[in-house]
Amino acid sequence: MTLQVLYFAWVRERIGLPRDQVETGAATVADLVEELRALAPRYDAAFADTSALRVALDQQLADFDAPLAGVREVAFFPPMTGG
């Protein structure tokens, strides 16, 4: 499947890109994270501690063990600081 993967705030800065288009067979978010970490050291650094990250699937907050079946857009970002 083809996924649009988006990065925000320091995740975007650490990776150096706002988004990637990824061709993957990853079953879950955690599987996708492992694939991304293998791409380059900057991805490995950005995803070193997933407890410091949040993930949204098709613009809804989700968990790292959530399945990716049917998902088109995945976003990774730090805890939100609105208000």
Place this chain on the structure above:
Amino acid sequence: MAVRVQAKPFDTGAELAGFASGHKDVGAEVSFTGIVRDDTGGLRFMQIEHYPGMTEKAIAAIEAEAVTRWGLKDSLVIHRHGQLGPGEKIMMVATAAAHRAEAFAAAEFLMDYLKSRAPFWKKEVTADGEGWVAAKDEDEDALTRW
């Protein structure tokens, strides 16, 4: 119910003047305005990033829950993004209900959820450099009271 996510400034007075007009069953309106604060005297500006698309959906979902739980007659959320200097207004919420208890509670609920569940990220740019504002544990803890 209205949600606006925008870069441009807003006029609190003008927003409130037209808010909930025409609702004869409204007995209380509460509003909150968030302002860029400079704690150290060194803040040049705040850079606010957001997730277009998800931001509007997340705020609309939070607002819909507030309307249902407190029977709001009207509500308004405005949140800015981009570069904002000290003293500039970042965001505002307004709630209209039959009675003040509902209007106050709904406004606090909206603020607590916007802090931790609306996809915004703040970066502080100072004379000494820049850094992302870390989420506070107490902001996450605040959600448990609802």
